[in-house]
Amino acid sequence: MGGSMKNISVIWIIFFIWVMVGAKSADAFYSPYPDVLSQPIDILPQGFTTISMGDDTYYYCRGVFYQKTVMEQKYVIVPPPVGAIVSDIPVGYELMLINGMIYYEYQGVYYKRVLEGYGVIFPPT
Numbered sequence: 852m853g854g855s856m857k858n859i860s861v862i863w864i865i866f867f868i869w870v871m872v873g874a875k876s877a878d879a880f881y882s883p884y885p886d887v888l889s890q891p892i893d894i895l896p897q898g899f900t901t902i903s904m905g906d907d908t909y910y911y912c913r914g915v916f917y918q919k920t921v922m923e924q925k926y927v928i929v930p931p932p933v934g935a936i937v938s939d940i941p942v943g944y945e946l947m948l949i950n951g952m953i954y955y956e957y958q959g960v961y962y963k964r965v966l967e968g969y970g971v972i973f974p975p976t
């Protein structure tokens with residue numbers, strides 16, 4: 852019994868180190884919207900686009916929105932800003948018909964088709 856407990860402890864330590872090391876990469880740590888913010892990352896994933904909304908700057912890539920932290924100069928995953936327009940939404944979105952209107956839902960975020968692409972909206976009722 853003692854040997855198997857020691858093996859489990861070693862496995863947990865290895866897992867913890869793997870998670871912490873992997874979190875330094877933009878693609879290694881993912882946080883779903885809109886409930887949880889991510890740990891800061893050093894670089895944005897390839898293919899990101901910049902979205903300016905008033906005084907705020909967001910970075911978007913494959914359904915995920917990021918903002919730069921002021922103090923650390925790193926990036927964190929943030930809830931999507933309502934009103935942001937993106938050129939595409941990732942594969943895996945769900946097409947929804949609500950009150951005769953077509954919406955796109957991806958990981959709890961709702962989009963409506965607009966001339967420039969897809970606009971982030973409040974969840975329709």
